[in-house]
Amino acid sequence: MSLSDSSGRPAAALAFVLRGEHVESSHSGSIAVVSEDGTLLWQAGDPERLTYLRSAAKPFQLNPFVSRGGALRYGFSPADLALAAASHGGEPSHTSRALSMLQKGGFSESDLHCGAHPPLFEAAAADLIRRGEAPTQLHNNCSGKHAAMLLGCQMLGFPATGYHEPDHPYQRIVIDFVSRATGTESSRLSLAVDGCSVPVFRMPLRNLALGYGRLFGSGTPRETESEALARAKIAAAMAAHPEMVAGTSRFTTRIMQAFEGKLLAKEGADGVYGVSVAPELAGHMTNGKALGIALKIEDGGERCRDLIVVSLLRLLGLVPERLISRVEELAPRDVRNVRGDRVGEMRPAIALQGPVPMAARQSPA
Amino acid sequence: MSLSDSSGRPAAALAFVLRGEHVESSHSGSIAVVSEDGTLLWQAGDPERLTYLRSAAKPFQLNPFVSRGGALRYGFSPADLALAAASHGGEPSHTSRALSMLQKGGFSESDLHCGAHPPLFEAAAADLIRRGEAPTQLHNNCSGKHAAMLLGCQMLGFPATGYHEPDHPYQRIVIDFVSRATGTESSRLSLAVDGCSVPVFRMPLRNLALGYGRLFGSGTPRETESEALARAKIAAAMAAHPEMVAGTSRFTTRIMQAFEGKLLAKEGADGVYGVSVAPELAGHMTNGKALGIALKIEDGGERCRDLIVVSLLRLLGLVPERLISRVEELAPRDVRNVRGDRVGEMRPAIALQGPVPMAARQSPA
Numbered sequence: 001m002s003l004s005d006s007s008g009r010p011a012a013a014l015a016f017v018l019r020g021e022h023v024e025s026s027h028s029g030s031i032a033v034v035s036e037d038g039t040l041l042w043q044a045g046d047p048e049r050l051t052y053l054r055s056a057a058k059p060f061q062l063n064p065f066v067s068r069g070g071a072l073r074y075g076f077s078p079a080d081l082a083l084a085a086a087s088h089g090g091e092p093s094h095t096s097r098a099l100s101m102l103q104k105g106g107f108s109e110s111d112l113h114c115g116a117h118p119p120l121f122e123a124a125a126a127d128l129i130r131r132g133e134a135p136t137q138l139h140n141n142c143s144g145k146h147a148a149m150l151l152g153c154q155m156l157g158f159p160a161t162g163y164h165e166p167d168h169p170y171q172r173i174v175i176d177f178v179s180r181a182t183g184t185e186s187s188r189l190s191l192a193v194d195g196c197s198v199p200v201f202r203m204p205l206r207n208l209a210l211g212y213g214r215l216f217g218s219g220t221p222r223e224t225e226s227e228a229l230a231r232a233k234i235a236a237a238m239a240a241h242p243e244m245v246a247g248t249s250r251f252t253t254r255i256m257q258a259f260e261g262k263l264l265a266k267e268g269a270d271g272v273y274g275v276s277v278a279p280e281l282a283g284h285m286t287n288g289k290a291l292g293i294a295l296k297i298e299d300g301g302e303r304c305r306d307l308i309v310v311s312l313l314r315l316l317g318l319v320p321e322r323l324i325s326r327v328e329e330l331a332p333r334d335v336r337n338v339r340g341d342r343v344g345e346m347r348p349a350i351a352l353q354g355p356v357p358m359a360a361r362q363s364p365a
Numbered sequence: 366m367s368l369s370d371s372s373g374r375p376a377a378a379l380a381f382v383l384r385g386e387h388v389e390s391s392h393s394g395s396i397a398v399v400s401e402d403g404t405l406l407w408q409a410g411d412p413e414r415l416t417y418l419r420s421a422a423k424p425f426q427l428n429p430f431v432s433r434g435g436a437l438r439y440g441f442s443p444a445d446l447a448l449a450a451a452s453h454g455g456e457p458s459h460t461s462r463a464l465s466m467l468q469k470g471g472f473s474e475s476d477l478h479c480g481a482h483p484p485l486f487e488a489a490a491a492d493l494i495r496r497g498e499a500p501t502q503l504h505n506n507c508s509g510k511h512a513a514m515l516l517g518c519q520m521l522g523f524p525a526t527g528y529h530e531p532d533h534p535y536q537r538i539v540i541d542f543v544s545r546a547t548g549t550e551s552s553r554l555s556l557a558v559d560g561c562s563v564p565v566f567r568m569p570l571r572n573l574a575l576g577y578g579r580l581f582g583s584g585t586p587r588e589t590e591s592e593a594l595a596r597a598k599i600a601a602a603m604a605a606h607p608e609m610v611a612g613t614s615r616f617t618t619r620i621m622q623a624f625e626g627k628l629l630a631k632e633g634a635d636g637v638y639g640v641s642v643a644p645e646l647a648g649h650m651t652n653g654k655a656l657g658i659a660l661k662i663e664d665g666g667e668r669c670r671d672l673i674v675v676s677l678l679r680l681l682g683l684v685p686e687r688l689i690s691r692v693e694e695l696a697p698r699d700v701r702n703v704r705g706d707r708v709g710e711m712r713p714a715i716a717l718q719g720p721v722p723m724a725a726r727q728s729p730a
Contacts, residue, residue: 017665025665196703197703197706270382
C-alpha cells in the first residue's frame with residue numbers, strides 16, 4: 001500500500017484461507033475500536049487508514065431526513081427507517097416498501113437515480129429471471145436511502161432533480177452531518193461517487209468507528225437536540241428491523257437478531273464493516289459508554305468478512321456466553337468443494353494492539 | 366502472510382483500485398517469470414510462494430491421457446482436447462461436447478464426480494433458471510477434465526469408481542506427471558482437494574511458471590517421447606480452440622485469440638494464472654526459448670487479475686506493437702457505478718525485480 005496521506009502503517013493479516021493443511025490465500029486489513037468519547041481502544045493494521053465508507057455511511061446519511069421532521073411528516077414506520085439505512089436484498093418485502101416510501105411524496109421508481117441491479121438475494125434475482133423481468137431501481141440495495149433523500153428534498157423545498165449531486169443543497173446538508181457525526185475534520189474528509197451515484201465519504205477508519213460508537217451513545221459534540229433524537233430513532237429502527245437492514249440469510253441481519261437490540265451492524269461495499277455496541281455490553285471497556293468498531297479489508301473481498309467480525313467481537317469479550325455458539329454459527333469456517341465436502345478452513349488471524357497487548361493471533365499451519 | 370515453508374518474502378502490491386482520485390482497495394501477490402530452462406528471469410513478491418495451482422494445472426493433468434494414446438483411441442478432436450484442459454463456461458457448446466466425450470467410453474453424466482454448479486457464463490446460468498432446470502455436473506467448469514480422466518481409467522484398465530481419489534492409480538500417474546512437468550521436487554509438492562474433488566497441487570510459484578514455459582518448449586528433462594508429443598498436441602489444441610478453454614466473454618479465451626497461437630493462458634481459482642509464451646515472441650529474453658509466467662493474487666480476488674496479466678505482458682515487452690490496443694481493451698480499467706458512469710479506475714502497480722531492475726511501478730495518487 002502507499003496511501004500517502006494515511007499514517008503509513010501497513011495492513012495487518014486478518015484471516016487465512018486454508019486448503020487442506022496449508023494456506024491458500026490471505027486477507028489483510030485494518031481495524032479501529034473506539035469508545036464513543038473518541039478514545040482509540042484497540043487497533044490492527046492502520047486505524048488512520050483513509051477509507052471510503054460506502055454503505056456503512058447510511059445510518060448517518062439518513063439523520064438529516066429524520067432530524068428535520070421527515071419521519072413524522074411522511075409517516076415513516078420503524079421498518080421504513082430501517083430500509084432507508086439499508087443495503088437490502090431486493091426481496092419483495094424490500095421493493096414494495098421502498099415503493100410505498102416513494103409514493104408518500106408522490107414519487108415513483110423513475111425518480112430514483114441509484115440505477116438498477118439484480119437483487120442481492122439470489123433467490124429474488126432468480127425469481128426475476130424466471131418471470132422474464134428486468135431488475136428495476138427498486139431492487140437496488142440503496143433504494144430505501146434514495147427514497148428518503150427524495151422525500152427530504154421535497155420537505156425542504158429543494159428540487160428533486162440532481163438530488164444525488166455533491167453540490168445539491170440536500171447533499172450539502174448530508175455531508176455536513178456525516179462530517180460532524182464521525183468527528184472528521186474537513187481536511188481529512190474527501191468525496192467521490194458511490195456505486196449508487198450519491199457522494200461517498202472517505203475518512204480515517206477510526207472516524208467511522210467513532211460514528212458507530214456514537215450511534216448508541218449518549219451525545220455527540222455539536223449535535224442538535226433533534227439530531228440526537230433522530231440518531232436514537234434510527235438506531236432503534238435498525239435494531240428492531242434487522243430484516244430490513246439487509247435481508248434473508250444475510251450476516252448483518254442475523255447478527256443483529258442474535259444480539260437482540262444491543263448491537264447494530266452495517267456493511268459497506270469493498271470490505272467495509274461498522275458495528276455499534278450498546279453500553280450494556282461494552283461498558284466494561286469504556287467506562288459505561290457505547291463502543292464503535294470499523295473494519296476495512298484491504299482487498300475489498302468479503303468471503304472472510306463475517307468471520308473477522310465474529311472473531312473480533314469474541315476477542316473483545318463482547319459476545320455474552322449464552323450467545324457464543326449462535327454467533328459462531330453465523331460465520332461458518334468451512335471451505336467446501338462443489339459437492340459440499342469440507343476441503344479447507346477459513347481461520348481468523350487478528351492481532352489487536354491496544355492499551356494492553358492482546359495476543360490473540362491464531363497462526364496458520 | 367506466514368507461509369512457514371516458503372522463502373518468507375512478502376507479497377508485493379500488484380494493483381490498486383481507485384475511487385475518484387484516491388485508493389479504495391489494493392491487491393498484492395507474487396509473480397514468477399521463468400525461461401523454459403528454469404532460469405528465473407523476473408519476479409515480484411515471492412516467486413517461491415507455495416501456491417495451490419487449482420485449474421492452472423489442467424494442461425498438465427491432461428497429458429497422461431494423451432501420452433498413453435487416449436486421444437487416438439477415443440477419437441478426440443483438438444476441440445475435445447481443449448475442453449479437457451478447460452475451465453469452461455458451461456455453455457451449450459461446452460456441455461454437449463463434454464457429454465459426447467463421456468459417451469465415447471460409454472459413460473454418462475452420473476459417472477462424473479466433479480459436482481454440479483451453475484454455469485460460469487452468466488447468460489447460460491440465466492437460461493437454466495428460465496427453463497426451470499437445475500445445473501448438472503456437465504455444467505461444472507471441470508467436466509471436460511473429468512471426462513478425460515474417466516476415459517483414461519477405462520483405457521488403462523483402472524476402475525472408474527473412485528477415479529478422483531489421490532491414491533487411485535490414475536491419479537498417481539497424473540501426480541507423477543505434474544511433478545515432472547513442473548520440475549517440482551517431492552519435498553516441495555503437496556496435495557489437497559480441489560473444488561472439483563480431484564487432487565490439487567501445491568508447489569512453488571516458479572515451478573508453475575516453469576511448467577508453463579515448457580508447454581511451448583522444446584523438451585522437458587525426464588519427459589518421454591510420447592509425453593512430449595502429448596504436450597505439443599495439448600498446447601496446439603488450446604491455441605486452436607480458445608473458445609473451449611474458457612468461453613464467451615472470458616479473458617482467457619480472448620487473449621489467446623488475440624495472440625493467434627503464440628500464447629497459452631489458463632486461469633486457476635483463487636487468483637492463479639499461468640501463461641506460456643512461444644519462443645517467437647519471448648526469444649529475445651530467453652535466448653530463443655519459450656517463457657512461462659505464473660501469478661498468484663494473495664487474496665484470491667480476481668477483479669484486477671486480467672489487468673495485472675496484461676500489464677505484465679506489456680512490461681515484459683511481449684505484446685507486439687500491432688496488438689497493443691486490442692490487448693489493452695481486454696482488461697478494462699474503469700470502475701463504474703450501477704448506472705454505468707465512470708467513478709474510478711483500476712491501476713496496475715507491478716514492480717518487477719530481475720537481472721536488471723525494471724522500475725515500472727505506477728504509484729497511486
